[in-house]
Amino acid sequence: MDHAVSGFSSGRFLIGLLTAGMYPGGWALADVPYSFLLGLVTGFLTGFLTVVPYLSVIGWLLAVRLKYFDVITGDTASFGWLPVVVWPSLVYLMVQFVESWILTPLVQSRSMEMSAITVLIHRVHRRGCRRLLWFVAPHSDRRLQ
Numbered sequence: 001m002d003h004a005v006s007g008f009s010s011g012r013f014l015i016g017l018l019t020a021g022m023y024p025g026g027w028a029l030a031d032v033p034y035s036f037l038l039g040l041v042t043g044f045l046t047g048f049l050t051v052v053p054y055l056s057v058i059g060w061l062l063a064v065r066l067k068y069f070d071v072i073t074g075d076t077a078s079f080g081w082l083p084v085v086v087w088p089s090l091v092y093l094m095v096q097f098v099e100s101w102i103l104t105p106l107v108q109s110r111s112m113e114m115s116a117i118t119v120l121i122h123r124v125h126r127r128g129c130r131r132l133l134w135f136v137a138p139h140s141d142r143r144l145q
Contacts, residue, residue: 011111018107019043019099023059026091031083032063033070046099056096063088 020043027035042059068084109115 007111007113008108011108014107014111015099015103016044016046018103019046019095022095022098023091026095027063027088030063030067030087030091031070032088033066035063038062038066046096060088060092063092 020040022039023043023046024036024039027039032038038059042056042062045059046056064085067088071079071084105117109118
């Protein structure tokens with residue numbers, strides 16, 4: 001059991017390092033202010049705390065907010081939603097895709113000594129069960145009252 005837990009923890013640490021390397025580069029391309037610092041923090045949060053669903057959205061919200069403040073305080077007279085929302089969102093979605101569908105199966109399979117397809121099936125199954133419970137839970141609360 002200790003081997004499995006240490007393998008999971010070391011795998012999450014490595015994924016955190018890799019995503020902390022991808023976010024600063026992507027947000028620098030999207031011209032988000034403080035992209036390096038924001039990317040490091042978001043990368044570590046995404047890598048370590050993905051066991052808590054949707055926690056990494058905090059980094060995306062910060063990136064959009066920083067980009068919004070950068071655009072409205074800039075010297076440009078025109079305001080467009082494309083640089084404010086679309087580019088940081090595209091970077092966030094691309095890094096999340098790479099982390100969820102490529103890095104996690106590869107890294108976790110090696111650190112926990114499982115095949116990559118087993119880790120991928122587990123991630124898909126876990127997400128599907130969570131969505132199913134989200135739809136079922138509001139109805140079960142009404143029956144209890």
